[in-house]
Amino acid sequence: MRNSHFVLAVLLAAGLSDPAQAGLRVVTTLQDLASIAQTIGGDRVETFALAKGYQDPHFVDAKPSFILKLSRADLVIVAGLELEIGYLPPLIDQSRNEKIHPGNPGYLDASTGCDVLQRPTQVVTRAMGDVHPYGNPHYWTDPENGRLIARSIAVRLGELDPAGGPIFKRNLAAFEARLTAKEKEWDVAMAPYAGANVITFHESWPNFAKRFKLEIVGTVEPKPGIPPSPSHTLDVINLIGRDHVKVILVEPYFDTKTPDFIAEKTGTTVVMFFPSVGGLPAIRDYFDLFDHNVNAFVDAMKGKGAT
DSSP, X not given: OHHHHHHHHHHHHHHHTSOOOXXXXXXXXXXXXXXXXHHHHGGGEEEEXXXXXXXXXXXXXXXXXXXXXXXXXXXXXXXXXXXXXXXXXXXXXXXXXXXXXXXXTTEEETTXXXXXXXXXXXXXXXXXXXXXXXXXXXXXXXXXXXXXXXXXXXXXXXXXXXXXXXXHHHXXXXXXXXXXXXXXXXXXXXXXXXXXXXXXXXXXOHHHHHHTTOEEEEESSSSTXXXXXXXXXXXXXXXXXXXXXXXXXXXXXXXXXXHHHHHHHHOOEEEEOOOSTTXXXXXXXXXXXXXXXXXXXXHHHTTOOOO
């Protein structure tokens, strides 16, 4: 125990001894949140995301370096809805940075005010799988929620850095204008597929489906976080034939063995769908994320093969 305290003291001392840096240090749990925060904050912020876009955000390794980042942070932005419950609270405690604790100005829950789906109407138990008791935490996959997140970030940055307030407002206006234009572009691309039935691997896409009028008729997982069984896989195969499903959406961190098997038996297309910025090097920001996924979906529906 004494050794662990010594290591923590060394980490904190190293961080606090760094030369003073202009601007706000912002730590986010997701690269999506870091992308939006960087866009709004510009040169007045430095961002760092704990989870990378190619990693499962439910399972993040708590690295000692994260404690250092959090100890120096002016603001922590989380997805909330207990997405980070497995790793973040102990890191915040160990950072000994009081201002980033929940309820303080240095802590921002990005889900506040967003359209959160699948809020349970009954008591959540382990028998239901990895169901989140406050609703589905993948809400940023609807770009309109991205708009709301950006507004929340702009307000909080302005509170922490009043001198930068006008800059944050201008950057927010530019972000929203670009988002409005891109939404029109994405809506046009997806319009021909309104009402299309899809299968997903995990419950990551209800917000995306709602936005673009898709129908998620089943999942490869029998329950959230539960590996697919042979009997459930057969049910999915039968479901695909009955509901004329053309695509199976799979996140980059899941094994594609079962989806590939299902696709082989049914003629569907497995589409690698990325929930977060950074899932591929080409997905550099929040706009790239939707550009990639919309294009991948359209290509698959047109029969251009797996992506």
